[in-house]
Structures are given as C-alpha cells and as structure tokens.
Amino acid sequence: MDKFMQAAIEEAQKGLAEGGIPIGSVIVHNNKIIGRGHNRRVQSGSPILHGEMDAFENAGRQSAQTYRESVIYTTLSPCSMCSGAIILYGIGKVIVGENYTFLGDEALLIARGVSVEVLQNQQCIHLMQSFIDTHPQLWNEDIGV
C-alpha cells in the first residue's frame, strides 16, 4: 500500500488505542510528511480536532505555496469542516481511504477544483465499521448528528 496512506492508518490505529475515534491523516509535501494527526474528540474533548484538522495543526504554520504543493491523506472521507480547511489552504489533492462508511463533502472539494481520489481501502473500512457498530452515539456526535 502507499506508504502515506499506511501512515494515516497508523494514526487512526493510535487514536483507537487511546480510546478515540479511529480516523487518521497525514499532509505530504515533496514526498515528505509535514504533519500527521488523528481525531481527538475523546482524548482532548475537542469538537474541531478531526484527523485532518489535527494534521494541519501539527504541521504548524506553512506558506501558501507549501500548502498548494501538498497532498492530504485521510483514512475517511473529509467532512464539511475538514473540506473547508483543505479549500482555505488550497491543498490540491486529497487521497481518501474510504467513503463507504461516511461520505463527507467530496462534492464541494471537487466543485472547488480539488482532486479527490478514493481508495476504498478495506483496512480503513473495517476500522470505521467496527467503531461505528460499537460506538454509534460517539460517531454521530463527531459528524453533528
């Protein structure tokens, strides 16, 4: 598998091991990870630290050019908030682990010119499906339902 999606999955697994929602993400610039993160709703009581947002936060302040040359990998289809962050910073490409368990705002990303590639990776699907089955309320909270 792509080593960057593998790194995003490792972030998701780290989140799960911490008792959190298993979604991970990495931001890649020039073939190097500049930010990695995972959902921290449970761990930090945070409504904004989705996996992608945590990766942005951990990448720190970057130039507009760096963002524009970057690719974001995420184990799950990005919600409206994370899609909005991707659009704000002009990230050109999003590699999505799966959109089978949850379809985020991919249509908005595409409408704004962002390239979206969905892998339908079985490991990503299994991570989320198991979590949603066992923690439906927590999952709903994470997507504002």
Place this chain on the structure above:
Amino acid sequence: MDKFMQAAIEEAQKGLAEGGIPIGSVIVHNNKIIGRGHNRRVQSGSPILHGEMDAFENAGRQSAQTYRESVIYTTLSPCSMCSGAIILYGIGKVIVGENYTFLGDEALLIARGVSVEVLQNQQCIHLMQSFIDTHPQLWNEDIGV
C-alpha cells in the same frame, strides 16, 4: 450594540493585545454564551484556530441539538474552514461583524441553508483594516494567500 457582538469584539481586542490577529467569536445558546474565542495563529502557532474555531473548541463537546439551536457571532466573515465547521454542526444562524475587509464563504453558508446576517459594524471594520494595513503578510497567511 448587541451584547453578543460586543463580546466577540472584546475577544478580537484580546487577541490584538496578545499580538495576534484581531478576530473574535462567540457561540450563543438560549441567550447564553457557551463558547468564546479569538484567532490564535500567532499566539499558539495554530493554522486552525481562527476565531470561530477557537469558540467551537472552547465550547467543548456539545449535542447536535445544542448546536442546531445556537447562533455564532463573529467579527469577520467566516472563511471556508469556519463555514465548514458551522455547516458540520448545523448552526442555524451566523451574525457577521463585517465582510468589507474580507468576504469569506458566506455563499456556501447560504447555499446550505444557514442564515447569515452582516452588520458592517464600524468597530469590526476598523480593527481589521488597521491590522491588514500594518501586517499584510500575516493576514495573507491566515487566509491561505
């Protein structure tokens, strides 16, 4: 002036006093502020803590119903990221201090059924205009330019 926009302006002024970008926000539920915040790019080296995001973060984990019944006040028109967060959580109404110095993704908010009211408040305009004039590079960084 509306006491909640006043509270958002106070957050913006707090941010400015800290050496930060002067944008503030409060989230109001049942006529009570449940979260307040201001832009923390400079103070925390954060690319995601815009004023509105900081208010969401400080409000902590809330139920979907609470979000749906809430109004968010922000001194400046919300960017794509903050608009995405507002859409994710189903906030029904956004009161915007001004969109004269920066027009965010209000069109997206409206397209998704969010009510947007723009006050064109002179204090909000002055805060941002002065800041943009003196810190154009920092401001551009904040909006991914």
